[in-house]
Amino acid sequence: MRIGYFCLYTPIELLYALSxxxxxxxxxxxxxxxxxxxxxxxxxxxxxxxSNLANKVWxxxxxxxxxxxxxxxRLGEILKREINYLKIYEIYFPRTYNLxxxxxxxxxxxxxxxLWERDLKLINxxxxxxxxxxxxxxxxxxxxxxxxxxxxxxxxIKEFWEKGDIPETKFLESSVSEKEKVLFxxxxxxxxxxxxxxxxxxxxxxxxxSFCTVSRGIDFYSPISDLKExxxxxxxxxxxxxxRPNRIFYHYIRRKITKYKINKIILxxxxxCDAFSFEKESLKTYLKRxxxxxxxxxxxxxxxxxxxxxxxLYES
Amino acid sequence: MRVDFFTWNELFQExxxxxxxxxxxxxxxxxxxxxxxxxxxFAIYGMRHLMSLKFDSSLECLRxxxxxxxxxxxxxxxxxxxxxxxxxxxxxxxxxPIIYSFNSLIGFYPDCLWWQxxxxxxxxxxxxxxxxNFPETSCYSRVVYAxxxxxxxxxxxxxxxxSTGASCDDYSCVxxxxxxxxxxxxxxxxxxxxxxxxxxxRESAIKLLKENYRKLAKILSEVANEKLTIEKxxxxxxxxNLIRRNYQKLKDLVGKSEIAPLGxxxxxxxxxxxLHFYSDIFEWQKILLGILNLxxxxxxxxxxxxxxxNKKIVWATPPADPLYLIYFEDKGTRIVxxxxxxxxxxxxxxxxxxxxxxxxxxxxxxxxxxxxxKERADLIxxxxxxxxxxxxxxxxxxxxxxxAYETxxxxxxxxxxxxxxVLIIDIPLPASEIPLQTQTRIxxxxxxx
Numbered sequence: 001m002r003i004g005y006f007c008l009y010t011p012i013e014l015l016y017a018l019s020x021x022x023x024x025x026x027x028x029x030x031x032x033x034x035x036x037x038x039x040x041x042x043x044x045x046x047x048x049x050x051s052n053l054a055n056k057v058w059x060x061x062x063x064x065x066x067x068x069x070x071x072x073x074r075l076g077e078i079l080k081r082e083i084n085y086l087k088i089y090e091i092y093f094p095r096t097y098n099l100x101x102x103x104x105x106x107x108x109x110x111x112x113x114x115l116w117e118r119d120l121k122l123i124n125x126x127x128x129x130x131x132x133x134x135x136x137x138x139x140x141x142x143x144x145x146x147x148x149x150x151x152x153x154x155x156x157i158k159e160f161w162e163k164g165d166i167p168e169t170k171f172l173e174s175s176v177s178e179k180e181k182v183l184f185x186x187x188x189x190x191x192x193x194x195x196x197x198x199x200x201x202x203x204x205x206x207x208x209x210s211f212c213t214v215s216r217g218i219d220f221y222s223p224i225s226d227l228k229e230x231x232x233x234x235x236x237x238x239x240x241x242x243x244r245p246n247r248i249f250y251h252y253i254r255r256k257i258t259k260y261k262i263n264k265i266i267l268x269x270x271x272x273c274d275a276f277s278f279e280k281e282s283l284k285t286y287l288k289r290x291x292x293x294x295x296x297x298x299x300x301x302x303x304x305x306x307x308x309x310x311x312x313l314y315e316s
Numbered sequence: 317m318r319v320d321f322f323t324w325n326e327l328f329q330e331x332x333x334x335x336x337x338x339x340x341x342x343x344x345x346x347x348x349x350x351x352x353x354x355x356x357x358f359a360i361y362g363m364r365h366l367m368s369l370k371f372d373s374s375l376e377c378l379r380x381x382x383x384x385x386x387x388x389x390x391x392x393x394x395x396x397x398x399x400x401x402x403x404x405x406x407x408x409x410x411x412x413p414i415i416y417s418f419n420s421l422i423g424f425y426p427d428c429l430w431w432q433x434x435x436x437x438x439x440x441x442x443x444x445x446x447x448x449n450f451p452e453t454s455c456y457s458r459v460v461y462a463x464x465x466x467x468x469x470x471x472x473x474x475x476x477x478x479s480t481g482a483s484c485d486d487y488s489c490v491x492x493x494x495x496x497x498x499x500x501x502x503x504x505x506x507x508x509x510x511x512x513x514x515x516x517x518r519e520s521a522i523k524l525l526k527e528n529y530r531k532l533a534k535i536l537s538e539v540a541n542e543k544l545t546i547e548k549x550x551x552x553x554x555x556x557n558l559i560r561r562n563y564q565k566l567k568d569l570v571g572k573s574e575i576a577p578l579g580x581x582x583x584x585x586x587x588x589x590x591l592h593f594y595s596d597i598f599e600w601q602k603i604l605l606g607i608l609n610l611x612x613x614x615x616x617x618x619x620x621x622x623x624x625x626n627k628k629i630v631w632a633t634p635p636a637d638p639l640y641l642i643y644f645e646d647k648g649t650r651i652v653x654x655x656x657x658x659x660x661x662x663x664x665x666x667x668x669x670x671x672x673x674x675x676x677x678x679x680x681x682x683x684x685x686x687x688x689x690k691e692r693a694d695l696i697x698x699x700x701x702x703x704x705x706x707x708x709x710x711x712x713x714x715x716x717x718x719x720a721y722e723t724x725x726x727x728x729x730x731x732x733x734x735x736x737x738v739l740i741i742d743i744p745l746p747a748s749e750i751p752l753q754t755q756t757r758i759x760x761x762x763x764x765x
Contacts, residue, residue, distance in 0.1 A: 041453060042720040067513045070485040074721035077688055081725070092514055095480045095488070100527045101510040104520040111517075244480045244488065244508050245495055272715055277451040278489035282496050293449070 004060040004086075006049065006188065007068055008212035009093050009234055011109065013134050013222060015064070016164075017126035018116040023060055024161035026213055027052040028191040030298055037078040043071040044270045044297040045188045050075075053083055062087035068095070068242050069275060089115075094235065096244045102235050109231060124226045131224050138218045141166055145218075150184065150206035151197050154214045158191065161217065180314070181207035183257055183289075186268035186276050189213045192298045196268060199307050203314040207260040210253050212240070219252075242275045250286050257287060264313060265289050271297040290316055318370045318579055318621045318645075321355060327373055328354045339379055341390050341596045348393065351386040352378065358385045362436040368748055370642050372582050372621060376606040383603055384585055387424070387594050388469055394422045394595065395471040400539050403470070404592065405460070405491050407479035407511060409661035410525075410680040412592045414533050417552025418540045424595045427487070428588065429469055430457045434637045434746045441466075442745065448493070453715030455486035456636045456743075461493050473504055475539050477532060481511035482686045485717035507535065515681050525677035533673070549672045553665050559601055560664055563590055566608045567662075571628075571652035571703035575620025577611045580641040580651035584634065587654060590661035626650040627765045628705040632696050632726065633657060633719070635711040636743045643750055644709065647762050653699030655692065659684040689722040693729035700734045706765045708738045737764060 002021045005012070015022040031051035038047050052058070063086050067073040076090045091108045094101035110120075117123055141160055145153040159167040182204040184197065189211035200206060209215050222233045239249035256262070265287060269276040277295065284291040292313045294306055319327065331352070340349035355378075359366050363385065371377060395401055402423040404411045415423035433441050433456070444462035446452070463469040476498065478491040498506045509528045512521040537544050563586060570578050586604065593600035614620065622645055630653035635641060641651065660683035668675040684692055696708060708730050712719035727738045739761040741754055750758075 037721070037724045039720040039723055041715050067481075070717035071721060073513050074689065074718070077690065077725060078721065090514075092512060092517075094510055096508045096510040098508075098510040098524070098528075100524045101481075101512070104512060104517065104524050107517060107520050242488075244478070244492060246492060272451075272453055272717075272720065274451070274454060274485045274489045274717060278454070278486075278493060280449040282493060285496075 001062060002058075002060045003062045003064050003089070004053075004058055005064040007066045007072060007093075008217055008238060008240065009066050009068065010064050011231060011234055013130040013230070014109070014113075014123075014127055014227070016130040016134070017123055018113065020116070022064070022164070023058055024158075024213070025049060025052070025058060025060075025063075026158050026161060026190050027057065029055075029057060030192055031055055035078055035082050037081065041272050043069075043272055045190070045273075046071045046075055048190075048192070048298060050078065050082070053079070053086065056085075060086070062089060065090045066093040067091070068093055068240070095242065097236060102232065105235065106228060106231055109227070113227075120227070127227060127230060128224050131222050131230065135221045135224075137166055138221060142218050149201065150209060150214070151194060151201065154189065154194065154197065154209075154211075155191075157214050157218060161213070179203065179205040180264065181205050181260055181262045182264045182266050183208050183210070183253060183260070183262045184266050184268065185210040185253060186294075187270040187273045189268070193268065193296065195303070196294060196296065196306065199303070200266060200310055202307075203310055204264070204266075207262055208256040210239075210249075210256065216252075241279060246279075250283075253283075254287060257289070263289060265291040266310070266313070267291055267293045269293065269295055271295055317373045319373045320370055321359070321367045324355050324371050324373065324378075328356075328378065331375065331378075335375070339382070339599075341383070341386070341599050342394065342397070342399075343598055344397075351390070352382045353386070355381065361385075362438065364437045365435045365637075365639065365746075365748070368639055368642075369581060370579065370645075372579055374610055376603075376610045377578075377582050380582060380585060380603055380607060383596075383599065384594055390595050391422065391424060391470045400474040401471055402536070402539070403473035403476045405476065405478045405494070406483040406487055407477075407509070407660075407680075408483075408658050408683075409591045410479070410511075410676065410683070411477060411529075411532065413553050413556040413665065413676060414529060414536060414544075414549065416555065416593070416597045417544060417549045418536060418542050420540045420542060421536060422595050424470065424592050426460045426463055426470065427457060428591065429460055429463045430455075430636060431638070432463070432469070433459055434639075437746050437748055439746065450490075450493075451715065454489075455484060455713050455716035457484070457487045458490050460487075461490050464494050464497060475535065476504060476506045477509060478506065479509045479511050479528075482513040482683060483511060484685070486715070505535070505539075507532070511680075511683070511686065513686060515687050518681065521681060521686075522674065522677040525680055526671075526673045529673045529676050546672060550667060553667055553672055553675065555597060555601070557664050557667070559593065559597070559604060560590060560662060562601075562604050562608050563587065564662060566604070566611055567654075569608075569611050569615055573615045573620070575618060575624045576622040576626065576645075576650040576652075577614035577620050578607070579621050580631070580645060581638055582607070583651065583654070584638065584641060584656070587656055587658065587662075588634075591658065622650050623648070627707070627762070628652040628703060629707045629709055629765070630654065630696060630699045630703070630705045631656075632708060632710045633712055636713060637746065637750075639750060640711060640741070640743065643755070643758065644762070647759060649707075649762055649765070652703035652705055653696075655684065655696045655699060657684040659695055685718065689725040690729060692722065693726045693733075696726065696730055697734045700730070700736055705736065707736050707761065708734075709761075710738060710740045711743050712740065714742050714744075737761065
């Protein structure tokens with residue numbers, strides 16, 4: 001069974017251990033069709049994700065949803081009303097680092113496991129194998145993409161998430177340019193947003209990013225452990241701006257800034273994505289770097305305006 | 317009778333001095349504890365919007381307004397008389413029963429200050445959030461951040477409790493920014509609590525909430541320097557239950573009576589009084605009881621504040637601008653039911669003598685934002701049936717996270733199951749009038765009820 005997911009907190013090693021095939025949903029196309037249940041101010045990513053699902057862009061049988069943001073937690077109800085072919089698995093994921101909340105999440109995962117397999121020992125054994133396999137793949141991929149420019153990196157990592165394997169990369173050459181370095185971060189980054197990166201790379205080198213669909217997804221490696229410890233790793237170690245408090249995320253990007261000697265920050269957020277758009281000032285204060293906020297809804301009607309602003313950051 | 321602001325002021329002149337002196341907060345005897353002021357005072361303080369609203373002419377309601385608008389002063393006074401101030405955010409009503417079980421603690425929701433720019437018809441707080449680079453397309457609750465910066469709306473809290481999970485995302489972001497303000501502040505502790513967004517696994521959800529409350533009670537004990545016994549907590553819960561019961565009686569009387577005995581604006585203030593009792597539970601209890609008795613009398617005498625012909629409607633999600641309630645009433649409706657996203661404070665807490673924390677957790681699971689939108693729609697449908705309403709108004713805020721996903725489902729569920737029309741309106745930024753286009757839509761909706 002092929003299961004679609006998009007949130008980085010999805011325990012994909014576990015899905016593999018349950019003989020499911022996880023497919024990360026990173027839409028490349030934009031469709032006009034949308035659900036009547038989304039209001040005009042709903043998240044553009046979720047609206048477009050819905051359109052892609054309705055158009056059966058991916059061959060999936062079900063979708064794995066976590067409860068991180070309001071949109072994600074309410075998406076299941078909309079999908080149930082609109083898309084019949086999909087099985088929907090909704091799992092609670094804590095916003096805070098509360099240990100009882102973790103226990104709640106763990107119990108939900110146990111219930112999910114029971115849908116597929118009752119032998120927990122077997123699952124633990126398979127899980128360890130899958131963690132090892134995925135960690136190896138991620139480490140290999142990290143080595144490959146390390147010397148590439150951001151767009152190429154994003155492309156390869158996307159392919160990896162979709163297919164579950166390292167993409168063919170025989171003759172890749174180092175393609176990192178020597179311009180002023182920026183950190184690029186923000187909402188769920190998909191090929192529809194790539195034009196923005198192209199524009200940025202005219203002026204800057206995107207030396208690091210923290211998108212969960214790009215670097216953040218391969219920056220963390222679960223310990224080879226049994227189920228609870230493995231889930232606890234997801235719960236406690238992977239940074240996300242939506243968690244409360246979100247200090248871990250800030251520490252993560254600060255490490256990137258120090259490592260890559262970055263001077264400027266470009267924050268890219270989708271319209272109505274509160275998680276990032278509320279953080280601009282905090283990022284600026286915490287990182288003590290000039291920060292540019294770019295907002296988009298995939299329409300790119302304002303491409304020239306965005307480029308002017310990027311140019312202004314370059315000159316500043 | 318409903319009167320305008322100017323008549324309301326004139327009526328105040330007729331109130332004898334001894335009555336004005338009679339009502340005091342925090343059970344204090346000093347003159348400074350008076351809260352019954354001429355409505356003009358509030359307008360002079362900046363609540364310009366009052367001049368566009370209509371009010372119940374009774375002394376009981378004047379007392380209500382005086383008490384509500386006196387809250388800022390009251391909170392500063394509380395600090396002066398050595399009470400500890402607890403700012404509670406996000407959970408809307410789950411925690412105050414614990415806070416008010418302590419003698420020296422005062423809890424309040426800065427969240428309620430989202431009404432401030434509307435009552436004052438002033439953009440200043442929005443400008444502050446603008447300078448903080450908060451998105452303009454987000455819930456008006458963002459102004460709460462500005463109130464923390466301004467330091468004028470409440471004293472510095474001794475403890476801040478922020479709940480996230482089943483709260484709106486916008487407000488979760490606002491709370492995160494507020495927590496950043498206190499990151500290096502050693503004097504004010506900031507704690508995060510988790511609200512489970514779902515209730516299918518009831519036991520786990522209750523366990524989580526219960527642990528939150530236990531943990532919080534321990535911290536509150538330290539802040540208050542006072543031990544919280546089970547007996548004290550039960551007695552605190554009973555006090556809260558009494559208020560919730562009286563409010564429910566009032567709501568039923570207002571909703572089921574032939575003529576509306578009380579206006580929607582006062583009912584909105586009364587419903588939100590269940591949150592933190594406007595920072596003085598004992599005085600609030602008396603104010604609520606006074607209004608309940610007034611309404612009983614009016615119902616008995618078949619007296620009302622609106623026309624008998626006004627059509628019954630249910631209101632979902634609280635309107636940021638109170639003017640809308642008045643407009644709907646003026647145009648021929650009466651609001652009989654409500655789902656102001658605070659269902660959790662309308663439930664009686666089932667007192668469990670062995671473990672009141674479990675009782676609090678069980679009760680809180682009824683929260684409007686816990687669970688599916690369909691469940692929230694059921695709450696609205698129950699109100700429609702209970703009070704025989706002819707239509708529903710859902711007010712929302714452009715950019716507010718939950719509105720974007722739930723409104724259409726609510727509409728569909730209500731129209732299918734309750735067979736009544738639903739009007740969805742966006743409440744715009746503060747203004748002295750309702751936009752003409754919205755007025756036309758409202759009028760058309762009312763004509764079709």
